[in-house]
Amino acid sequence: MDTLFDFFARLSATARSAIDEAIGQGINPENKAEGSLYDPVTAVDRGVERALRAMIEAEFPDDGIVGEEYGAVREGARRVWSLDPIDGTRQLVCGLPTWTVLVGLVEDGVPIAGMIDTPRLGELVLGDSSGTIFYETSQRLRTSGCKTLAEARLSTTDPYLFDADAAPRFERLRKAAQLTRFGLDGHAYARIAHGTLDLVAETDLKPHDWQALVPVVRGAGGVIGNWHGGGDMSGGDVLAAATRELFDEAVVVLAG
Numbered sequence: 001m002d003t004l005f006d007f008f009a010r011l012s013a014t015a016r017s018a019i020d021e022a023i024g025q026g027i028n029p030e031n032k033a034e035g036s037l038y039d040p041v042t043a044v045d046r047g048v049e050r051a052l053r054a055m056i057e058a059e060f061p062d063d064g065i066v067g068e069e070y071g072a073v074r075e076g077a078r079r080v081w082s083l084d085p086i087d088g089t090r091q092l093v094c095g096l097p098t099w100t101v102l103v104g105l106v107e108d109g110v111p112i113a114g115m116i117d118t119p120r121l122g123e124l125v126l127g128d129s130s131g132t133i134f135y136e137t138s139q140r141l142r143t144s145g146c147k148t149l150a151e152a153r154l155s156t157t158d159p160y161l162f163d164a165d166a167a168p169r170f171e172r173l174r175k176a177a178q179l180t181r182f183g184l185d186g187h188a189y190a191r192i193a194h195g196t197l198d199l200v201a202e203t204d205l206k207p208h209d210w211q212a213l214v215p216v217v218r219g220a221g222g223v224i225g226n227w228h229g230g231g232d233m234s235g236g237d238v239l240a241a242a243t244r245e246l247f248d249e250a251v252v253v254l255a256g
Contacts, residue, residue: 005126007059008115009135010102011052015085016119018051019044023247040089045069046228048085048101056081068208080106082211088157088185092190097121099185104212114212125190127219131192143222147200149176149249150240154199155188157181166203166237168202169227169254174202176253189213189240193220198242199250203228205236213240223247227254 022044033039049069054170056065064077066200068084081103086092088099090242107115113128124135132141146152156162162170174180177199184191185208194234210224210233217224218238223239225231229251239254241247 004113008126012104012117012124014051015048018047019119022047029154036048037165040093045086049083082106082208084208098184098187100210101187106211108209111211111214114215116186116216118187125193127216132216132233133217141193141220143192144195144198144218146242147245152177152198154180155184155197156202156255170201172253188219192217192222192240205238210238
């Protein structure tokens with residue numbers, strides 16, 4: 001896996017270079033949502049995904065690639081790379097620093113390695129079954145070990161994104177937690193690995209949003225699954241916790 005982590009680091013360097021180039025030319029946000037919704041995509045998103053795809057194609061030509069902006073190639077391959085070139089584009093558009101580049105490696109349908117790169121903070125976190133590391137220092141990361149909601153630091157990207165069913169469920173979780181912070185997108189899961197957040201609950205995520213996160217959280221000793229307590233996140237509801245005890249308590253509260 002050291003060789004794989006080195007490749008992830010090269011992907012990070014390539015993404016950061018593409019980011020600097022695209023931002024230098026102007027991010028030019030467009031709204032890809034319909035009606036009154038706002039879901040921006042920028043030249044940065046597209047430039048980063050093109051750069052990542054080119055590297056993966058050159059190094060692993062038989063692997064599949066599925067990305068947010070340019071779809072799938074060889075999707076039925078045994079190994080598939082999952083790309084979210086900019087997770088947190090709304091933050092990017094607003095000039096905030098915690099947007100991330102997410103790359104996951106999925107084998108036989110199971111995420112086996114992941115990268116959460118936060119370029120503007122200079123933080124690259126890599127995870128697999130052998131553990132999770134802060135690449136810049138080679139530090140092995142562990143979750144906080146928090147076991148109770150009463151002591152938990154909770155996060156979600158935006159409470160106004162929850163639908164009528166999820167909103168009151170999350171509100172119960174928020175009231176039970178020690179404190180809650182918003183707006184971190186994929187970076188929140190890196191903070192779970194660092195041990196500075198304990199719990200993240202989100203809904204309506206696509207596979208490219210969560211596949212890179214799974215190995216990072218699990219490699220640091222955390223638990224990640226769905227709001228019902230299972231491991232299938234294909235429905236888009238994702239719950240990540242520092243410990244099994246905290247995860248299980250959160251599932252109970254979310255169920256009401």
